Amino acid sequence: MKTTYDVKLGQIQQRTDRGTSAYIARWRVAGKQKSKSFRTKGLANAFMSDLRQATKTGEEFDVATGLPVSMLAPSASGPSFLEFAQAYVLRRWNTSAARTRETDAYALLTLVPALVAAAPRRPAAEELREVLKLHVLLPESRRAELTAAQAAALSWLERASLPLSALGEAQVLRTALDAISVTFAGAPAGANTVRRKRSILHHLLEHAVEQKVFSSNPLDEIKWTAPKAATVIDPRTVVNPAQARHLLDALPKVGRKRGARLKALFACIYYAALRPEEAADLRLRNCTLPESGWGLIVLEKARPQGTKRWTNSGETHESRGLKHRADKETREIPSPPVLVAMLREHITEYGTAKDGRIFRTGSGGSYSSSAYSYVWQEARKLALTPEQVSSSLAARPYDLRHAAVSLWLNAGVPAPEVAKRAGHSVDVLLRVYAKCIDGQQEHINGKINNALDT
Template sequence: MTTSYKVKFWGIRTNTRPQQGKKPRVVSHTVRWTVAGREKSSTFKTKGLAESFLSSLRQAAKNGEAFDVETGLPASLMADRDARTWYALAVDYVRAMWPHAAAKTRAGMTEALAVIVPVLVKDLPGRPEADVLRRALLEYALLPADRRPDPVEPQIARAVRWLEAASLPVRAVEDTKHVRAVLEAIALKLDGTAAATSTYRRKRVVFHHVLEYAVELGELSANPLHKVRFRKARTGGEIDRRAVANPAQVRQLLTAVTYVGRSRGPMMAAMFACMYFGGLRPSEAAGLRRQDCHLPDHGWGLLTLEKTRPESTKRYTDTGQTHEERGLKHRERTATRPVPIPPELVAILREHIATYGVAADGRLFRTASGKPFSGSTVAKVWREARLYALTPDQVASPLAARPYDLRHAAVSLWLNAGVHAPEAAERAGHSVEVMLRVYAKCIDGQREVANQRILAALNS
């Protein structure tokens, strides 16, 4: 470690963010100083924290302490800086968040950290292969202690020991080169090609939350992510209009599903119909029960959605099963959502119940053993049905490529039919803002209507 007594302090710099029509908003305060002529800085959320840190630096210089040229810190602050590593912080963060997170959230959180933690390491000899480090984190280190396998594979144990020794101190990310390295890593897939913008954004959110957690614990003075300008192309989340099937195509697909397999396809047909005629998410259809359905002999029916059955890896669920019963997405556990359904779906559900019955808990859609259909099985049946129902060119296109596209087709149909956005949003379980942002480009005829209105105004 190279040290120097040549230290110079500058005044605290206030960082602001412009606001349209208003005075700039103060967002942080930066302490600046030099050690042996090399500029150093540390940013804090409040001026009080910045002043306290600057005071500590001045006091250390006054006491004759040597400053580390690399970090810019005196010996008295170096001990605190190296108190905890990124590996330890990640493990602690997962332990704290796990009880309050859904299985899919747990999976997304650990997937992101399995990319982030191996980036924030020293260049120590004996680094394990990337896939071994990933397995060590996903299958052992980032799981609660009672979910970790016993015994541990020798190569996994070695990888964990290497991570414990090589992991950088938490405060190392105050050097923004490490933050940028993480952002560059999460912007790539495992094969080194560019990840989708939505994937990058999800992992960046996890990184942001972990940094905020470190600030909350006092491990960091401020979130350094805000200092790095790293942007992937923005995405509005709009669906591809080429994926939206029309009613005739959907009916062909639903018929084709019944031709797949001896029983799998026919038992799933009504589930796919719920995704289209009711606009249900796949997890909502999987959780639909007989007691949730009002199916009159004539006219419209009503589904009162309450339970969902999202699918995840067993290690992330509380039950140890791949499907876990939960409430509606982004709602309180006891919340419900009424969804009116047309007579066509009423008839389909009545026939399904008469033919196949329901599970012991009332669920409509399940295997012969009573379990929910796996996502891979559902996708396989749908792929085969597309081969039967669509032309070769359509099969090669994005048209109804996934079962979820049935929901997109449903909501697009409602909007095209003139259903008001608030009503369509309520049925779909969206906010109006998300509804219009995601489906705006799938509302056919808007350009023609706008053109006619502009002509009328010009000729008035």
């Protein structure tokens, strides 16, 4: 616990803009703003009086909570799980991508409310998740002001949260594993979701091992089998070249202009195996587009979509380094003539954004995933049969990337070259696309026939 004598008491402010009147006590500890909500002015005055008395007697204040040491809940077991979870997220904030921050928080929205002691007047689960999402699991500068109800929910959570050391007990860990195995609505959670949340819990406990709370990771001692998750591409999602062309040709028929503006973006996903977020950040300087023949794309950045509260910029889209690559590392993808022609036509028709991005909305922004997914579904209805539309064939724009990689492998392109262009390792490439490599079954069946005939 880090303590300080640097304390400056502020004022009590009344807030009436959210239906229920609340009184906010404000003070600073080690230069950091602290606040606490109360239902009545008398309670707020009493709290500030306690803080004032602590400063007069020269008492140390806890930097994390902003409270005098004498007002902290006694704990012989170190920090609570809530406190450690908050520190875990904030410690990783500056080195994590927005999606990683959101994934960490999403797991903790499940774990923190589950790892509590029985206490009266427990708030509803959605109230606890809301206060974690809007306040606790964000840096202080990004935290929302809490309503009186939210402040009460946080106060309950602070009192009820189990000590971190309790996670050394098997029954507590099984409570955590049971919690991540269901959705917020109580239905069985998807295998990938369960495995991801379990991984985050394991990593959090590794940090606890580093801080000598545990001698080894207690989760390793629990006999628990994670649900099996699909790790290979379903070949039923993969379009052939003719189907891909029909889909791309249908795009200009969707909407007034949106489909036409997105045609070349989808073409980049299919002909160059770009991830959608890589295509979203593709810039004119990244492209060599000759009048004829093959061109070249040199990827520098990706532009993933995230929730504003988790991004550095506070915007839904922001440029980041390429997935699975070191900072400033690039990836080169030769572009076939058909893609070169589409990009040249697109740039001639629509130009580029001020920052050089090739794909932008009419106002210069980035397309949301929901926007281009809607366009894609409309194109499927135009290009595919009703049976195909209801199937998994090219159900998502990302399936175009799978089709591209499958095509390259089946065309005989060596796996290391395919992996290099797609941004995979060779072992991941062969494992993920194992079922999409054609021509093997007939060859193997022939071998079996030969053996049977002998």
